[in-house]
Amino acid sequence: MSIRESFCPLCGQPSAGDLCGRCRVGKTRWMEASPRVECITCPTCGSRKTGAIWQDSPVSREELTRELAIRAVRLIPEGRDAEFQVTSRERSPNRTIAKVQVKANVFGVPVADEAEVEVVWRGETCDRCSRISGGYFEGVVQVRAAGRALSPREQEVATRIACEVEERLKEGGARLSFISRMTGEEGLDIVVGQSRMGERIAQEITAALGGRYTVHPKLTGEKDGKRLYRITYSIRLPRLQKGDVVEVEGDYLEVRETGKRQLKVFHLGTGSMTILPPSSTYRLVGNVRDSVPALIAFIEGETAGILDPETFATREVRMPGWVKTATGSQVRVLPDKQTDRIVVVG
Ligand SMILES: [Zn+2]
Ligand SMILES: [Zn+2]
Structure with a gap:
């Protein structure tokens, strides 16, 4: 037996230092959990607000509950190899009770505990939905053909391109790139939430269907010293089409x-x-x-x-x-x- 080996003063078991691991764990609050967390989501589109930032949330409420519950649990830095198991039940439409079971390794000793976290769901209309419902727009793409009406195929191709551009920008994280409406009374009007997006749509429609477009900005006001414009992208499809x-x-x-x-x-x-x-x-x-x-x-x-x-x-x-x-x-x-x-x- 080495001279440096000592014994735990609490339980008498051999230990490397002062208290043995088991007794240290017993005297340590190795896990803490917030009893209540709040989550703000948009009732219309399901986007989620973190701090002041809105983000599209592709996960289900159940997955979100799991994520929030695990995040509500904190372990001391010595806590290693943490494993979480979450079960949840809905208490009301805006309250979910999650039970988090935690397994970890603290001071070399396997430990387990559990905590209950109440998730409070709060609804708030997101930045995008409030712009859409407020009729906000920055640009209009007007699709017309020279000397004739648009063909059903041109209507269909232009509509499809607009939706694809919206989808692509959305996937790229451009939340405010939305089509607020499309009308097809005289040609096709695509009303967009962001002018940058209008330009993209105009480029892609003329690339697919021919013709050209002109840009017509109109000053609509000023915000924080910046001039605000609404831009019309006026597409003129050729009189004759391919084929x-x-x-x-x-x-x-x-x-x-x-x-x-x-x-x-x-x-x-x-x-x-x-x-x-x-x-x-x-x-x-x-x-x-x-x-x-x-x-x-x-x-x-x-x-x-x-x-x-x-x-x-x-x-x-x-x-x-x-x-x-x-x-x-x-x-x-x-x-x-x-x-x-x-x-x-x-
Ligand atoms: Zn001990
Ligand atoms: Zn929304």
Whole structure:
């Protein structure tokens, strides 16, 4: 036996220092818990307020209870390997009682204890919901088409893009990037809570549907010496859309690119790309998206007999060289109602 080994004055067991671990634990309050914690959440969207900051809370009330209850428990610095088990019951709509069972290791001795924490839920309308309900907005994206109404597809694409931008910004933590409303009486108006977001939506819609947008800020007031603007992003979609088939002097052309100034078109008769100057007159036949498959009944030189998908009568058309065909195969056609012709588009 070493001369330096000593005995615990309380229990007489050998110990390294003064009191043995077991007796030290017995004399130490190694765990403390706040009996009551408050949690502020938004009754509309479930966001949670910590200090003065609101955050989206993706967790359920049960998970939040667990998190709050564990956080209400404090261990002394010597407490190691803490394990928590939380059970909870709802006392009322705004009171949850959580029982926290704690296991840890203190001064080398395994210990266990439990505490009860009351979670008080308080509702408060969050920054975002109060802006939305107050009709707050910083920008409007106006989607219009030049010389015509928006097509249902353009409405749908623009709406989808706006929602995707909102979702992406929200995921990135931009809480106040919300769409406050969308109206579709004359074109589409997307009213946004943050002007930065309006710009993003305008960029993405014109990238997808062509056309361009102009920016029109309007001074609405001043706050803390800073000028406040409401910004209108005015989108003008091109008169012709990608995939539109037009007839120019008896030729059928498919719009492939709608640039700012000129249209790149595909000549459906010859298979070559050309440019359609903005001043040209044309007649809109339809869009390749609306084309339908049709069966080739026979081929004789450059002429093909195609089964009209509407009447099932065989119609003879001159088959463009760029279309790969064989008897029994299918091509896509677009009917030209005005001239009663069938246009092969691919
Ligand atoms: Zn002892
Ligand atoms: Zn809210």
